[in-house]
Amino acid sequence: MGRAPLVFEWIRVGKNRVVPAISLAGVSRRFGALQAVRDVTFDVQPGERRAVLGPNGAGKTTLFNTICGDFPPTAGSIRLFGTDITHLKPHERTRLGIGRTYQTSLLFNGLSVLDNLFVAVRGLRPNRFSFLRPSRGDDGMAKARELAERMRLSHLLDAEVVNLSHGQRRQLEVGMAMAGDPRVLMLDEPAAGLSPGDRPELLKLLRELPRTLTLILIEHDMDIALPAADIVTVMKDGEVVVQAPPDRIEDDPVVQAIYLGGGH
């Protein structure tokens, strides 16, 4: 199947004058003989909530990694608010305003919750390389506490991360990705492994995110992805196969074929 048509209307109505938050043009990523991502082209508008769906091995996480710089694309270009970031290193992209979480939590297990958040906050400040301990009134520390409160982790500030529950680790992941006040927040399966009880909590947390933030999330769970998203991109075998608003996704024959395994 060729490139998916842009089926939603609000992008056409005057929105094309706005510089997209993320703009992918012909992005591909190859690992040896494996073409993990193939010629992906789409724009994500500022403030948009975009969900990326697809079966395992569809190339969703690889696409994330090409956007965040972990694996630069082997072809195509990536723009962040008009700036070409195709060849930048991950930390340079972070400084330009991309925050991300990982499919499996990548946290600092030996450090406390507060230290994890503090390291995340300092990462984008000019004084990030410092041999001096933060003072009592350090605004980075204050910001870390504020993030902990927002992620409902205030009661665990001094707890070592290795002792946190899975749900708490996911919350901390989102908190750390938010630390640099990113313009684009990318969440890789934030609900993976969460108990059914923790899921509504996560959805609430996602919906509370400020609308100035552009959000891209990979999610298997349709109950999280569809209510959280404005537009859904469905991938299969490294390609984008459908792109549509959530209410049109469940009925889409291609999506049904992918998820139900039939040709109907």
Place this chain on the structure above:
Amino acid sequence: MRDRLLLLSLLGLGLMAAAPFLLQAMLPANQAQFWTANVLGRAAVFGIIAMSLTFLATYGGFISLAQMMIAGVAGYAVAVFVEGAVPRIVGGLGYGLAIPLGVLAATVMGLIVGAVSVRTRDIYLLMITLALSMGVFRFVETNIAWFNGYEGIRNVVGPELFGLGFRDPWLFYYVALGTAVLLLAGVLYLVRSPFGLVLQGIRDNPRRVAALGYNVALHRIAAFGVAGFIAGCGGVLATIYNIGISPGTIGLGATVNVLIMSVIGGLGHPVGAFLGSLIFTIFDTFAANLYDRDRFNTLIGAVFLIIVLVSPDGVIGIGARLRRLLGGSKP
């Protein structure tokens, strides 16, 4: 928990400060002096060098086998430039200048080792630091013009302080102890600074550290620079303790000894380096009395095995292990 730790540290520090007095009260004068300088003083000096390894291992997850070589760079720099060393290579400098120069040389060497090994980890890091060590060792051993080859440089006696020779047992002990305490306090301060936290982040998850906006390579190289500074302080003291330096000081045996000290003490906390160094020094000194001088390696090997088998996290982990065994407190 924090208060108990502070109390324990102050108690340990008090004991170390009072040690020469206690030894003098308990032992004949010559034995007390021997214990003060040749056991406790030497343990403090080699503890400093071992701590440079422990610092990198505990907080960065880097096992470097270059630390003894880096200490040797400081020692050689002092020996080459200080006035009075035999043979005279450059000379002309007093200890007031030669010692900072030595520490600076070690710091620069630490940075170089960090930069060369910046992309490696685990076994590859171990091998590349070992290769660098052996490279410097061979270079020094075969170079007559600058390092007097196999013979090394003698008569590095240290400065005079308070009208006493540096090798006066009490003076040497207190200088070594003071340096060790200052460096240990410095390390404990540093690991709570942004640099130290990021270093621990690199240990736990380098990819995430990079994603958060940090330059991982810069932090790694700086960590090796800090470890080089620490090893350099130890190297200068060790050179004065030995009244000179020869290539054997930085050979394979010495390199492995520093690793053994660190592992015996435990890589969980920098203070472990000093415990390991003390145990090592006691066995090294008294192997002849215990069994046979030539069997030192068998003896220390057995001690190493027993400690590693009983407590993989070294002597420092034994306390926590005992508490758990007795079921007294929470893990």
